[in-house]
Structures are given as structure tokens and as C-alpha cells.
Amino acid sequence: MAEERTYLKPMTLFETKDLVTICAPMVRYSKLAFRSLVRKYGCDLCFTPMIISDSFIQSIRARHSDFTTSHSDRPLIVQFAASSGEDWAKAAQIVAPYCDGVDLNCGCPQRWAMAEGYGACLIHKPHLLADMVRLTRAELPQDFTVSVKIRLHKDVRRTVEMARQIEAAGASFLTVHGRTQDQRGGVPVNLEAIADIKAALTIPVVANGDIRSLDDAFRVKDITKVDGVMSAQGLLENPAMFSGATSTPLECVKEWVRTSLSLGTPFSTFHHHLIYMMEKSLCRAERRYFNGLGSTSGVLAYLSEKYTMEF
Structure with missing residues (x-):
């Protein structure tokens, strides 16, 4: 128990x-x-x-x-x-x-x-x-x-x-x-x-x-x-935010990916949260590209390439 x-x-x-x-x-x-x-x-x-x-x-x-x-x-x-x-x-x-x-x-x-x-x-x-x-x-x-x-x-x-x-x-x-x-x-x-x-x-x-x-x-x-x-x-x-961070830390993005994937979060929710978290860290062209991604694999590949994240 x-x-x-x-x-x-x-x-x-x-x-x-x-x-x-x-x-x-x-x-x-x-x-x-x-x-x-x-x-x-x-x-x-x-x-x-x-x-x-x-x-x-x-x-x-x-x-x-x-x-x-x-x-x-x-x-x-x-x-x-x-x-x-x-x-x-x-x-x-x-x-x-x-x-x-x-x-x-x-x-x-x-x-x-x-x-x-x-x-x-x-x-x-x-x-x-x-x-x-x-x-x-x-x-x-x-x-x-x-x-x-x-x-x-x-x-x-x-x-x-x-x-x-x-x-x-x-x-x-x-x-x-x-x-x-x-x-x-x-x-x-x-x-x-x-x-x-x-x-x-x-x-x-x-x-x-x-x-x-x-x-x-x-x-x-x-x-x-x-x-x-x-x-x-x-x-x-x-x-x-409540920890005092003034913008989303990279580790928080990584933690979201780990947590959401482990719980089977639907792609749209998984992606939309990342769009919110990363809005201020991406330039307009990057936001347009990232926001248009249509699969979990595409999102993971982008994060891996831009931030050298390992999943």
C-alpha cells in the first residue's frame, strides 16, 4: 500500500x-x-x-x-x-x-x-x-x-x-x-x-x-x-512564475515535456502550453514556424535542435 x-x-x-x-x-x-x-x-x-x-x-x-x-x-x-x-x-x-x-x-x-x-x-x-x-x-x-x-x-x-x-x-x-x-x-x-x-x-x-x-x-x-x-x-x-522566475526557464520547458508525455497529454494541449511558454523567447519567424508544427515528433525535434535537449 x-x-x-x-x-x-x-x-x-x-x-x-x-x-x-x-x-x-x-x-x-x-x-x-x-x-x-x-x-x-x-x-x-x-x-x-x-x-x-x-x-x-x-x-x-x-x-x-x-x-x-x-x-x-x-x-x-x-x-x-x-x-x-x-x-x-x-x-x-x-x-x-x-x-x-x-x-x-x-x-x-x-x-x-x-x-x-x-x-x-x-x-x-x-x-x-x-x-x-x-x-x-x-x-x-x-x-x-x-x-x-x-x-x-x-x-x-x-x-x-x-x-x-x-x-x-x-x-x-x-x-x-x-x-x-x-x-x-x-x-x-x-x-x-x-x-x-x-x-x-x-x-x-x-x-x-x-x-x-x-x-x-x-x-x-x-x-x-x-x-x-x-x-x-x-x-x-x-x-x-511563483518561484520568482521572470520568464520560463529552459528546465521548466524540459520538465513540461517530460511530465506531459509521461501522462499521455493530447498533442494540442502539449503544443499549446509550449507556445505560451516560449512566446517571449522566440523571434517572430521562429514563433510562426514552431506554432505551425503538427506532431509531437516535430516539436521534440525542434526543441532538440534549438536547445540541445535530450528526450
Whole structure:
């Protein structure tokens, strides 16, 4: 029998670390291989990509497709899209033996998600959201976290009040993406709003948005007083970001190749991660050539020739 792996659970991380570093839930990207990579470079806590709760409950095939983990993939939080507390609670109970917490996506601004009652539309239904947290919290052990990831209302006072309702319903912590549902990456995050939410709550608060370096992480911490920071784009471009690296180290690229190939990562995902990691180290012509490669063997040959990597 394998020995039980020792690691810090999410709430222990918040209690013991000045700043918890977190890999965001990213569709297609924050899967097992990438989570394994960023954990090697200072990432304390990882989220799965968002999983649709009702199909996850109904289909074993969906479970096998959407959720893959390993003995060393901890601490881990599984994020769900749900429109009812019953669905979220049932999905949470299925994954509970294999992770350390579940999160409810209330930030996805895509139209399809909101049309189905998922994502950012839930921030306009604070009573339903609180009920969903309350129901799911009641079905799970106390050391298992139940959290929520939100965006801002245009009137930040509404967000502060909603955050208080989420806390009162039993949420373990709250992640705040510092933009409204209509704002995209070109708009700076509203750090003042995140600071107001943090000041209003007693549970840990995580800031999300515009975290592209370790310096950004500590700058946001200083301004908002949050307990953790969550990065998506920054980690895609530099998976070693939380270790203090200012660009993706060559060893990190090698580690991605080893890890992803050993786990059977599909070529498109394997290649796309490398495109993100290597964008700043290649000139335009090199990027065009590398981005157009169509096979694992072609990618390995390119890396071997350019960087004298051995695989």
C-alpha cells in the first residue's frame, strides 16, 4: 500500500502562509500535467478546469473525461459550474475522496454559461448563491473546503453585501476576479474593490486578475491585504512564475515535456502550453514556424535542435 502523502490542506495554507499562491481554473489548460508542473515551481494550491455539474453527475464518461488526478496532485480544488445547490452538492460528494475542496464558478462571463444559469449570472442571484453554499457545505466534512469565485458588480457595494452573504452561508474562502462580467483583460483589475471585500470578511480572500509575476503578487497583497493570489495567463506564459522566475526557464520547458508525455497529454494541449511558454523567447519567424508544427515528433525535434535537449 502506498504511503499517505503529507501536504498542507487549503485552510492550513491560509493559516500558515503569508500569501497562498494558486493556479486558476482554466478550460483545457489547468489539467493534471500542468498542475504537476506548476507545483514544482512554488504554486501552493491548484484548481481543476471548470466542470459542468449536471453532466458530471449523470455520465461516468464525463467524469473520466473531465476529472483526472493522481496521488501527488494535492492540495486540489475541483471547480464546478452549477445552477442548483443539489447538483453542486452531489458533484462535490463524488469528487470529495480525491480532492480537498470544491469551488463554485460565479465568474465565467461567456454567454453560453450564463444562458444555462452558470457562471457570472449567479452574482445577480445572491440568495440562490447563498443557498447553494449552505446546502453543499452541509453535505461535506468540515475540513473539506467549499468556496466561491466571483466577479464584481458595477456597484461594488452590492458585491460586498453578496460576499457577506456567501461567508454567512458557510463558505471557506472567496476568490474575487477584480473585473465586472462585461470587462475583459484590457481593463485593469479593481484592486480597491478587492480591498473593500477583504476588509468586510473574516474568511480568507483571494485576488484574481493581472497577476503576471511574483512582484505583481506581492504588490496586490500589499494593496488589498488578501490572503492569496490566483493566476491564469501569467502561469501559462511562465509556469515558474511563483518561484520568482521572470520568464520560463529552459528546465521548466524540459520538465513540461517530460511530465506531459509521461501522462499521455493530447498533442494540442502539449503544443499549446509550449507556445505560451516560449512566446517571449522566440523571434517572430521562429514563433510562426514552431506554432505551425503538427506532431509531437516535430516539436521534440525542434526543441532538440534549438536547445540541445535530450528526450
